[in-house]
Amino acid sequence: MNVSERSSTISYAIRDVVEYARKLESKGDKILKLNIGDPLKFDFKTPEPMVDAIVNAARSSFNGYEDSLGNTELRRVIAERESKNNGKIYLEDVVVTSGVTEGVNLVFGATLEPGDEVLVPGPGYPTYTAYATFFGATPVSYKTIEKDGWNIDVQDLKSKINERTKCIVIINPNNPTGAVYPKKTLKEILDIAIEHDVFIISDEIYDRITFDDSFVSPASMTDEVPILTFNGISKIYLAPGWRVGYMAFYNWDTLFDIKEGIMKELRARISASSICQVGAIEAYKGSEKYVVEMVSKLKQRSEFAYKRLNEIPGISTTNPMGGLYIFPKIELDNKWKDDKEFVYEFLKMKKVLLVHGSGFCPIYGKDHFRSVFLPPIETMEDAFSRLEDFMKTKK
Numbered sequence: 001m002n003v004s005e006r007s008s009t010i011s012y013a014i015r016d017v018v019e020y021a022r023k024l025e026s027k028g029d030k031i032l033k034l035n036i037g038d039p040l041k042f043d044f045k046t047p048e049p050m051v052d053a054i055v056n057a058a059r060s061s062f063n064g065y066e067d068s069l070g071n072t073e074l075r076r077v078i079a080e081r082e083s084k085n086n087g088k089i090y091l092e093d094v095v096v097t098s099g100v101t102e103g104v105n106l107v108f109g110a111t112l113e114p115g116d117e118v119l120v121p122g123p124g125y126p127t128y129t130a131y132a133t134f135f136g137a138t139p140v141s142y143k144t145i146e147k148d149g150w151n152i153d154v155q156d157l158k159s160k161i162n163e164r165t166k167c168i169v170i171i172n173p174n175n176p177t178g179a180v181y182p183k184k185t186l187k188e189i190l191d192i193a194i195e196h197d198v199f200i201i202s203d204e205i206y207d208r209i210t211f212d213d214s215f216v217s218p219a220s221m222t223d224e225v226p227i228l229t230f231n232g233i234s235k236i237y238l239a240p241g242w243r244v245g246y247m248a249f250y251n252w253d254t255l256f257d258i259k260e261g262i263m264k265e266l267r268a269r270i271s272a273s274s275i276c277q278v279g280a281i282e283a284y285k286g287s288e289k290y291v292v293e294m295v296s297k298l299k300q301r302s303e304f305a306y307k308r309l310n311e312i313p314g315i316s317t318t319n320p321m322g323g324l325y326i327f328p329k330i331e332l333d334n335k336w337k338d339d340k341e342f343v344y345e346f347l348k349m350k351k352v353l354l355v356h357g358s359g360f361c362p363i364y365g366k367d368h369f370r371s372v373f374l375p376p377i378e379t380m381e382d383a384f385s386r387l388e389d390f391m392k393t394k395k
């Protein structure tokens, strides 16, 4: 029996590179992994009260299936959070998913037909490209401009929109570039969405991880454009393995059928984890001190990564304004064929795992790599010293 054509289209650079690292590990090599945005791989810990909430929930027999749309109390708390930060929204406008990743799958499943197009940021988080392709649609990358702090090239985005375009994906703060988009850029995109009658997906999973408080959600700026806001507890509340995320529907009255389609999909997959949703209630209702501590630690680390990487001949980088990642440019100088070979050779020679930039967009991400700035400064110093050494490789 053959594998379906659909599944053979899936690629996910962030985990694909791990296969090669595993081979080296099986031979006894110790690999320093800077490839994955999981804070728990470093010195970050899920807040204790959240862990206690889950343990207590399991002990009090909270172990049955949950409602398909999500725990009602959690949906209420999320609606309050969204209303406070972004724009008035009700419990009925919120559904809980097994992470943002499931949300992407559900929305594209309910909206895309073969031949449709989705505008995705280039570079951007590869799940959007992978799932759009999986459902037979074409992801089209719009340009973001490195010299302008990786801000969105609105003219480029506009030139790529056509009658087949279903939606525009915005990732803000962006993974992998660390860009946080100005209000002006978001306003221009909202105007384009109105003109061309498309909806917006706004992935805000890093909304609290910004270093200058400049984050604005497009949902706070319009009562006209249909927007699906994605968020969750993976990053901000340090619980990526719990797989709890949510979707908030803004201005969705004209897209009632799509919402219904998503609801059917939600029912068919039963529910997100019951006890992990109780942990998420604690996250959203509990003390903010954990977030504040984490962001302060990350700010220091991002500043170190920015400074240290720019000291390395052949490497240059913009300053990330949010998120967990830095996205430097490599002068390949004919020493390496492309960014992928660079990343694999660096791994082989210096035992540090990065992700090749073209994995985030073959056009606008090439000749770059992505590193997390999650590790303690000594660990990053070790990794970037190895990189400095590697850049001295002879032609």
Ligand SMILES: Cc1ncc(COP(=O)(O)O)c(C=O)c1O
Pocket (backbone or CB within 6 Å): 037, 098, 099, 100, 101, 102, 125, 171, 175, 203, 205, 231, 232, 233, 234, 240, 243, 244, 245
């Ligand atoms: C922009 C973005 N969206 C979504 C996700 C995944 O979110 P979740 O863990 O909620 O599925 C990630 C993970 O790295 C991400 O960077």
